Amino acid sequence: MIEKVYKYSTSDDKVVEKLIMDDNVNYIHMVFGKDEGLPEHYSNSNVYMNVIRGKLSIALNDQEVHSYEKGTLLEIPYNTKMNVGNKDEAVLELIVVKAPAPQNYKK
Known part of the structure; x- marks a missing residue:
C-alpha cells in the first residue's frame, strides 16, 4: 500500500488530535464544545485554520x-498571539495545518 491512512474522531467530545506531525507539516483535528478551546499561545509557524462546523x-x-463560521479558512502568521475557542452552543470542529512544520520554520 503506497498511501498512509489516518483516522480521526467523529464524536462531539473535546479532542485535539495531532494526526500528522512530520518534517513537512503538522495537521491537527480539533473539536470543542461551548466554552472549550486552547490555552492562549503564540503561533510557532504559519497556521491555517479551517472551520469545518x-x-x-x-x-x-x-x-x-x-x-468565523463553517466554510471559513484563516491564515495566521508566525508569532501571532492566539486565543482560540468556542463561545457558541454548536460544536466547533477545526482542521489546523502548520506549514512549514514548526521545527523547520525559518523567518
Missing part, C-alpha cells in the same frame, strides 16, 4: 474576538 471565536494579538 460550528463557529470559531478567535482573538489575535490585541484584536477583539472575531467569529
Whole structure:
C-alpha cells in the first residue's frame, strides 16, 4: 500500500488530535464544545485554520474576538498571539495545518 491512512474522531467530545506531525507539516483535528478551546499561545509557524462546523471565536494579538463560521479558512502568521475557542452552543470542529512544520520554520 503506497498511501498512509489516518483516522480521526467523529464524536462531539473535546479532542485535539495531532494526526500528522512530520518534517513537512503538522495537521491537527480539533473539536470543542461551548466554552472549550486552547490555552492562549503564540503561533510557532504559519497556521491555517479551517472551520469545518460550528463557529470559531478567535482573538489575535490585541484584536477583539472575531467569529468565523463553517466554510471559513484563516491564515495566521508566525508569532501571532492566539486565543482560540468556542463561545457558541454548536460544536466547533477545526482542521489546523502548520506549514512549514514548526521545527523547520525559518523567518
